[in-house]
Amino acid sequence: HPFLAQRVLGAKPSATKEMTRMANQLKREGRTVIALSQGEPDFPTPAHVRAAAKEAIDRNESRYTDVAGTFALREAVVRKFERENGLHYTPEQIQVGCGAKQILYNALQATVNPGDEVVVPTPAWVSYPEMVLLAGGTPVIVRCGAHSGFKITPEQLEAAITPRTKWVMLNSPSNPSGAVYSRDELAALGEVLLRHPQVWMMADDIYEKIRYDATPFATPAAVTPELATRTLTINGVSKAYAMTGWRVGFGAGPLELIKAMNLVQSQSTSHTSSISQAASIAALDGPMDFLPAFVDAFQRRRDAVVTRLNAIEGVSCELPPGAFYAFPGVQGLLGRRDKSGKLVSTDADLALYLLREAGVAIVPGSAFELPGHLRFSYAASDEDLSEALRRVAAACAELH
Ligand code: PLP
Numbered sequence: 001h002p003f004l005a006q007r008v009l010g011a012k013p014s015a016t017k018e019m020t021r022m023a024n025q026l027k028r029e030g031r032t033v034i035a036l037s038q039g040e041p042d043f044p045t046p047a048h049v050r051a052a053a054k055e056a057i058d059r060n061e062s063r064y065t066d067v068a069g070t071f072a073l074r075e076a077v078v079r080k081f082e083r084e085n086g087l088h089y090t091p092e093q094i095q096v097g098c099g100a101k102q103i104l105y106n107a108l109q110a111t112v113n114p115g116d117e118v119v120v121p122t123p124a125w126v127s128y129p130e131m132v133l134l135a136g137g138t139p140v141i142v143r144c145g146a147h148s149g150f151k152i153t154p155e156q157l158e159a160a161i162t163p164r165t166k167w168v169m170l171n172s173p174s175n176p177s178g179a180v181y182s183r184d185e186l187a188a189l190g191e192v193l194l195r196h197p198q199v200w201m202m203a204d205d206i207y208e209k210i211r212y213d214a215t216p217f218a219t220p221a222a223v224t225p226e227l228a229t230r231t232l233t234i235n236g237v238s239k240a241y242a243m244t245g246w247r248v249g250f251g252a253g254p255l256e257l258i259k260a261m262n263l264v265q266s267q268s269t270s271h272t273s274s275i276s277q278a279a280s281i282a283a284l285d286g287p288m289d290f291l292p293a294f295v296d297a298f299q300r301r302r303d304a305v306v307t308r309l310n311a312i313e314g315v316s317c318e319l320p321p322g323a324f325y326a327f328p329g330v331q332g333l334l335g336r337r338d339k340s341g342k343l344v345s346t347d348a349d350l351a352l353y354l355l356r357e358a359g360v361a362i363v364p365g366s367a368f369e370l371p372g373h374l375r376f377s378y379a380a381s382d383e384d385l386s387e388a389l390r391r392v393a394a395a396c397a398e399l400h
Contacts, residue, residue, distance in 0.1 A: 011130045015367030019351070023361035034388040036377045037361040039175060039324065041242040043297075045279075046290050049241060052282030056275050065274050067266040068258070069096025069250070073277045076284040077250045080235075084208075086222045087233060089252045095261050096280075098272040100206045100236040100249030103261070104169075105131050107202060107232050107251065110260035112137035112166055119160045119168040121152035122369035123327065125175045125204075129369065137166065141369050146318055146329060150177035150370075154188045161192070165199045170220065173207040176368045176375040177327045178320020180211060183218040190224030200230040206249070207323040209240035209291060212299045215321075229254055240291070241283045246276040298324050301378040301385055308389040309376070312396050324379040327365065331372045336399035344399060347371050357398070358391035 019037035026033045044050075068074060074091035081087040097103045104127070112118065112135040120128045120139045129139035142160050144152050157168065170189070172181040181189075193199050203220045211217065221231040236249030251261070265271065302319070305326045309317040314332030330350055337343055338357070344350050347364040351374060354360050365373025378385055 007134055007136065011133050012126075015126050016363050019355070019361050019363050022355060026355070026359065031359050033355070033359045033361060034380070034384050034391075035361040036380055036385070036388055037363050039239075039377045039379060040244040041239060041294065041324070041379050042381060043242040043290075043294055045242050045246070046283070046286070048286050049243070049279050049283045053275050053279035056278030061274050061278055063274060065271050065277060067271055068092075068094065068262050069271060070274070070277050070281075073281050073284075074250075076281045077252065080284045081233070081252055085217075085219050085233075087219070087228070087252065090255075093255055093258055094250055094252050095258050095265065096248060096250045096272060096277060097265060098247040098249070098269055099238060099244075100204065100234050100251075101127060102247075102265070102269065102272075103232075103234050103236075103249050103251035104128075104202065104204065105134075106261040106264045107234075107253075107257070108132060108135040108137065108167075109264045110257065111135075111200075115164060116166045117162060117164045118166055119157065119199075120369070121156070121168075121170065123150060123174070123176050123365060123373065123375075124169065124368055125171060126363075126367050128169050128171075138164075140165070143370055145370065146316075149318070150174060150179040150327070151181060151185060152189070154192050157189055157192045158195075161196050161199055163198065165196070167200050167202050168193070169202045169204065171204040171206075172218075173211055173320075173322025175207065175323055176325045176363070176365070176373075177318075177370075178323045178325055180213075180215070180322040181218065182215060183223055186218050186220050186223040190220060190227055193227055193230075194224070197230075200232065201227055203231060203233045205233060205235045206239055208235060209288075210295060210298060210324055211322040212295065212302065213321050232257060237280050237283045242294070243276075243279070243283065246279060247272050248276050248280045298378065301380075301382060302326065304382075305376060305378045305385055305389060308393065312393050314396065314399075324377060326376045326378060327373050328376070329373050330365075333396060333399055334372070339398055347374060350374065353399075354392055354395055358388075358395040360388045360392050362392075 074094040232253035317328035351364040
């Protein structure tokens with residue numbers, strides 16, 4: 001439409017939301033659809049967090065807050081980074097926004113000029129390249145396959161950097177692959193960045209708490225402290241505290257960057273909900289004793305889903321060490337035909353086939369810039385996962 005802006009015409013809507021929309025459409029038509037397309041914990045928000053929100057309502061905490069977030073929440077964020085990550089910030093170096101998503105968006109809006117490049121190792125969350133485009137920048141996609149554990153190597157990073165590179169966006173544990181960068185791997189990437197002072201690191205740690213092995217969590221600014229002056233560390237309450245709908249995320253970094261991000265926020269959303277902010281203080285400062293049960297449940301589901309995926313001929317799935325997604329390679333199924341003789345040649349064809357045939361909504365790897373894969377979210381009930389995998393296996397067996 002001629003009325004729409006170029007930057008909108010150039011961007012794609014979120015593929016995960018699109019899959020969910022198609023699944024809902026089929027549901028309205030009376031089909032039983034199991035949606036494994038959205039990444040959100042199916043647990044309730046912890047009771048003490050809900051109680052804190054109710055108290056904030058009754059205290060009438062219903063006014064505008066600071067653009068950067070309430071001082072009390074930013075202090076709680078400072079304590080979180082100190083205690084859990086060994087990172088030292090002042091409250092002025094913290095921005096709270098409407099989810100980690102808005103922190104990423106603010107940062108790109110605040111820093112990216114037309115023609116600037118942002119290195120996006122893929123598979124990556126669908127929003128990364130699109131947010132770079134919306135900021136007028138150029139996403140530089142670096143595909144990282146199963147052979148490197150879906151992680152970017154120092155050589156790949158070095159090769160992707162140009163004088164126009166502004167950021168590298170790193171997500172560990174990763175959506176969609178579940179990959180987790182070790183301390184040594186981050187140190188090696190940090191060494192590359194030390195040679196390129198124009199490049200900043202955007203570290204999206206939103207899945208920090210969803211990990212299945214004993215390796216301690218590592219974050220770039222702590223691993224390479226020399227880089228802390230050009231690192232934005234992003235986290236939030238959505239995934240760890242089952243608070244996706246509350247819309248609270250936060251970022252920590254150099255003061256000048258945070259100030260510029262506050263400017264973007266002040267002229268767009270102002271801030272996230274005052275009640276959600278009060279609840280998030282309770283989340284960050286409160287007990288984490290509910291977490292092992294969360295993670296155990298996810299781990300049980302992960303193990304079941306990965307085992308059943310690998311039992312499907314033509315499918316091969318690594319055991320993801322973090323997040324709540326399985327990301328199997330499905331190349332072995334591509335090029336086959338369905339019952340009606342229709343060719344299934346891409347991962348997107350396969351995802352559509354599985355939606356129509358099996359009534360299971362999943363997202364094709366191409367949406368995450370790594371074709372030949374599918375992403376299954378296992379943040380769903382055991383019964384739904386079991387039934388979904390039964391249907392997927394049966395539909396895959398019908399391809400020939
Ligand atoms: N970063 C990644 C990698 C994600 O997968 C998501 C949510 O799916 C987010 C950020 C956004 O989280 P929030 O709900 O805090 O905006």
